[in-house]
Amino acid sequence: MISKKTLVSLGAGAFIALTFVIYSIHQRNEGNQAVSRVTASTNTPSTTPQVHDAAQAPAANASQAGSASSTATLKDGSYTGKSYDAFYGYIQVKATVSGGKLTDVQFLDYPQDRDNSIRINQVAMPLLKQQAIQAQSAQVDGVSGATDTSQAFVQSLSDALAQARA
C-alpha cells in the first residue's frame, strides 16, 4: 500500500533526480558552455529505475521535509538551499516552484575563478606546447580530477525543495 506521503516523497525524489540528471548531462556534455542555470520543464514523476536510484540518497536525507509535508504539491515561490562545500568552493542553488512544479534552478554560488583583476606577478607568457585532448586507453592505478561538485548540488537542491514542501 503506497501512502500519499510516500507518493509525495517519490515525487520530490523525482524533482531532484530529474534536475540532477539534467545537471549531469550539462556537466558531461556541455562543459564548454555556460551552465549557470538549469531549467526543468516538467515534474512528471515517471521515474526510470536509474533516476530513482540517483534520488535515493537525497530523498532519504530530506526525509524531515517529507514527513512534515501535508500537501501534495510544492508551494509556489523561490527557495534558497543552504550552501554546501564542494571543497574548492561552495554550491548553493535557488529553486523556483511555479504552479506546483519545479521550474527553475539557479546557481547562486559555485566554484569558479576568483577575481581575475588581482595582480599576477609579471610573468611573461611562455610558448608552451598545446594539443587537442584525446582519450587515453592505458591501464591506470588511479585518476586525478577535480572534486565532484554534484554531491553538493544535490544537497543544496534537496534543502531548497524541503523548504518548498514545508
Add this chain to the structure above:
Amino acid sequence: MIKQNRIIMGMPITLMVPDSHGSHTAMAEVFEFFRRVDQTYSPFIETSHVSKINRQELVEDDYSNELREILDLAEQAKRDTDGYFDVWHDSVFDPSGIVKGWAIDRAAEIMRQYTNDFYVEAGGDIQVSGANDQQQPWRIGVRNPFNRDENIAVVSLDNHAIATSGTAIRGQHIYDPVTSRPLTDIVSLSVIAPNIIDADRMATAAFAMGERGIAFIENLPGYEAYMVDAGRRATLTSGWERFQLQPA
C-alpha cells in the same frame, strides 16, 4: 593490490598498497585520521574549530598546534600565490582548500610508518610513494573534464603528487564579438609536485588565475602542469612530458 575506499569529508578517500603486509592497520589508522580532520575542520560541523573561529568562540591563544600548522601553511600559500590562495573569503574563515592537501600529506606520513609503497587519494588529489603491484611507478590518469569516464593523459609517478583543480559548472562565458567564439576559459588544471600540499595549493591558485595559470606553474621550478581549456585543448608545461606515458 589492496585497495580500500571510504567517503569522508564529503569526498571519496582511496588507499592502495601493493601487498597486504600491515596494510589493514595502516588503512584503518588513515581513515580514522580523516574522520578526525572532518570533525575538527569542517565548516559544516558546529563543534569544529573552524565553526568556533567563525563564531568567535575560539581565540588565537587557544588554537591547537595542529591548527597553527595549518594556518602557517595557508599563510605561506597566500604569499607564494600573490594572494590567490586565501582561507578567508568575505571575512569567513574556510581553510578547506589547505586542509585537504595537508590531510593527504599527513595520511601519507601514517602510511609511510608501515610501507614505502602506497597511494593516498582524497577527492582526486593523489600522493604516491614507491611502486605499484607491478613494481612499476604508479600510473595515474588525468580525467577528461568533459567526460568523467575518460582519461586524457596518463602519468607515471613515484614519490610525487598530483592535484587537479577545476569545475564543470562555469560562469557565463565571454564571447569574442568578432568571431562569436568563446574566449579561452580554463576547465581544469593538474599540477605535479613532489608533495601533495604544494601540488594542491598551486593547482588551486593557478586555476584561479585563468589562462595565465599555466605560465605561473611554468615559472615554478619543480612543478609541472597540464591545463585544459573550454576549446578542449591541453597546454603543457615544458617538463610535463617527462612524466607522461606516450599514447599507445
